[in-house]
Amino acid sequence: MPLELNSGLVVAGAYAIKIRRTLFAQLSNRVKQDKELSKEIARASAELNRVLYNVIVEELKSEKGDVVRVRVQYDLEGGRINWHYDTLKVELFKRVPDESVSEAIKRVLETKLAEVRALYATAEVVEEAEKALERIPVTPLAQAIDLTNVLASAIPIGETLEGGLVFQLKDSKGSNIGIADLEKRGEANIAEAIVLLSPRETYRLYVKLSKDVYTYSEKPDELVEELKQAPVVKIDPEEAKNILKSKMELLI
Numbered sequence: 001m002p003l004e005l006n007s008g009l010v011v012a013g014a015y016a017i018k019i020r021r022t023l024f025a026q027l028s029n030r031v032k033q034d035k036e037l038s039k040e041i042a043r044a045s046a047e048l049n050r051v052l053y054n055v056i057v058e059e060l061k062s063e064k065g066d067v068v069r070v071r072v073q074y075d076l077e078g079g080r081i082n083w084h085y086d087t088l089k090v091e092l093f094k095r096v097p098d099e100s101v102s103e104a105i106k107r108v109l110e111t112k113l114a115e116v117r118a119l120y121a122t123a124e125v126v127e128e129a130e131k132a133l134e135r136i137p138v139t140p141l142a143q144a145i146d147l148t149n150v151l152a153s154a155i156p157i158g159e160t161l162e163g164g165l166v167f168q169l170k171d172s173k174g175s176n177i178g179i180a181d182l183e184k185r186g187e188a189n190i191a192e193a194i195v196l197l198s199p200r201e202t203y204r205l206y207v208k209l210s211k212d213v214y215t216y217s218e219k220p221d222e223l224v225e226e227l228k229q230a231p232v233v234k235i236d237p238e239e240a241k242n243i244l245k246s247k248m249e250l251l252i
Contacts, residue, residue: 002073002084005048008242012056012092013064017185019052020045024161025246027076031161037079038161044081048072051083055090065095148228150197154180154220160250165213167223169195180227181247182213189213193227194240194247202240205230 164183180193207230216223
């Protein structure tokens with residue numbers, strides 16, 4: 001039975017990284033037994049990403065703010081990854097331009113604002129109106145949080161199959177609150193972290209580091225300071241769980 005790679009939803013500007021990391025995660029157990037397989041994963045990822053670039057960028061004219069999902073089957077025989085391109089599926093979700101959003105806001109304010117104000121004019125109708133709103137499915141917006149007084153230390157716990165480092169994050173009481181994954185991407189050194197403050201409070205941060213990845217294994221306090229300066233966004237707990245799992249699977 002062939003395996004299937006599923007990128008999940010990812011911004012178009014980052015699909016290549018997600019493809020490579022997903023493939024590494026899926027084959028992590030085999031890489032631990034055969035270190036040479038990591039080179040083949042890098043080769044196969046590059047091959048697929050070139051095909052996807054032709055589809056997503058050149059043919060579909062996507063922009064970095066758009067969202068894509070890629071699914072394709074493959075098999076691994078004789079140390080070689082073979083993509084089943086006849087199963088390749090690409091879903092593209094176009095970002096709505098700011099101008100269109102602004103126009104929509106203007107139309108609503110011109111045509112609906114008076115009605116909404118009238119509905120909420122008195123306290124007596126608020127409860128009834130709120131019940132009506134609860135029946136409307138709403139996707140929560142990303143929420144930011146300041147980690148300055150939360151994140152206290154970072155402890156290196158291992159290397160990844162891709163040559164990066166993974167750190168365990170702790171608060172001032174010494175409790176584990178998340179994981180940070182450091183790796184070199186091109187000329188940049190990047191840290192991506194997942195922070196769990198409670199089962200319902202899960203956050204993600206992403207920052208370009210000022211030093212080489214392995215510098216932080218000897219100076220973890222400097223990593224903590226850089227992470228504290230990074231923008232932090234609230235994410236779905238299930239998404240946080242999946243990201244943490246994929247990071248741990250990459251540990252050697």
